[in-house]
Amino acid sequence: MVQAGRPAVTPDGPVNPPIVLSSTLHAGGEHGYMRDWNATLDAFEQALGALDGGKCTVFSSGMAAANAVFDLFPQGSAVVASQFSYTGVTVRLKELHELGRIQLRLVDITDDVAVEKAISGDGEPASWVWIETPTNPMMEICDIEATATVARHFGAYLAVDSTFMTPIRQRPLELGAHIVMHSATKGIAGHSDLLMGALVTNDSALAAKIIDRRVLLGAVPSAFDSYLALRGLRTLxxxxxxxxxxxxxxxxxxxxxxxxxxxxxxxxxxxxxxxxxxxxxxxxxxxxxxxxxxxxxxxxxxxxxxxxxxxxxxxxxxxxxxxxxxxxxxxxxxxxxxxxxxxxxxxxxxxxxxxxxxxxxxxxxxxxxxxxxxxx
CATH class of the missing domain: 3.90.1150.10 (Aspartate Aminotransferase, domain 1)
Structure with missing residues (x-):
């Protein structure tokens, strides 16, 4: 956490990664434009990814990160979510349900039996499960490992919003989740001075889809905010x-x-x-x-x-x-x-x-x- 994402050691070289204020990249490389890659964003992504144990992609806000996951939901598929969730997430999931994009199943995530029933769907299993733990604002606790086991059994992806805990206290990927989401605005950056979201996964296929969502939806954080977030992460x-x-x-x-x-x-x-x-x-x-x-x-x-x-x-x-x-x-x-x-x-x-x-x-x-x- 303190050393990850730093520049290579060179005589008189900088200890901290510089703020690279360029949206345009020279031709000939694998990225081509800042929506795909920026050196300052990359430094923060390396550090946060190392903490969570996966490939990190950062977004311009927590809601931008959440919506990138929601964009992966198959048309008309069932999605299980916490009955108590962050307000913006709840509003957005209900919008998608009302538009016919998903079939939303809200569940008491403290009840393992209810969670399994919601995921299995009586023969119509969910495609995705979105949980917060602890939930906002009721502080409910979901058994991540048990939920991941059920989700994988029925072929569903599990995404965990771990904003309240940060990777210092909770690492959902180690417990079987496919994606961990953070509003990095909060504890990770830690100084109430920026907006940023992050998605981390140890599934290479999902990682590719996530970066594609950032490129196509355009929710890219600034290099300056990424620098501040990395500085905050050092003292997490x-x-x-x-x-x-x-x-x-x-x-x-x-x-x-x-x-x-x-x-x-x-x-x-x-x-x-x-x-x-x-x-x-x-x-x-x-x-x-x-x-x-x-x-x-x-x-x-x-x-x-x-x-x-x-x-x-x-x-x-x-x-x-x-x-x-x-x-x-x-x-x-x-x-x-x-x-x-x-x-x-x-x-x-x-x-x-x-x-x-x-x-x-x-x-x-x-x-x-x-x-x-x-x-x-």
């Missing part, structure tokens, strides 16, 4: 270690707070499928969700009362972020109105907790918010 391990340590502390304190009725975090013993999480990951991660005792207004009051923590969407940056997910109009209606998702950062955990505690005990007024768009 130490950032995740600190953020995860903080998250464990915050989750335990939230679980004992009188204004909190539930906490969803794989590091807590009572979390459903915590044993699965422990088996397939190297730690519980930096993401958690909790339910404020009360209603949507009470949860909104907590979000508006924070001072150190940032009230914002997104996740995985060095700063702690939180938001009430149902403020987004397209969020799954099964997500409780009073649920707050938190991305724990690397600040002093006592500072995070002091701010969160005072916000939970706040009795201030709630200011009206501008209606957001689809959801992020």
């Amino acid at each position: 391990a130490v950032r995740i270690d600190k953020a995860e340590s903080n998250a464990q502390i915050i989750a335990e304190r939230l679980a004992n707070h009188p204004k909190v009725s539930a906490v969803y975090y794989p590091g807590l013993g009572g979390h459903k499928n915590a044993d699965v999480a422990k088996r397939q990951t190297d730690g519980p991660g930096f993401m958690l969700s909790f339910i404020v005792d009360g209603d949507a207004e009470d949860a909104e009051r907590v979000c508006q009362a924070i001072k150190l923590v940032t009230y914002a969407t997104s996740l995985g940056g060095v700063e702690t972020l939180m938001e009430r997910r149902r403020r987004w109009p397209s969020e799954n209606v099964a997500v409780p109105e009073n649920l707050i998702r938190m991305s724990v950062g690397i600040e002093n955990p006592n500072d995070i907790w002091a701010d969160l505690d005072q916000a939970l005990n706040s009795t201030g007024s709630v200011n009206p918010q501008t209606q957001p768009k689809i959801g992020y």
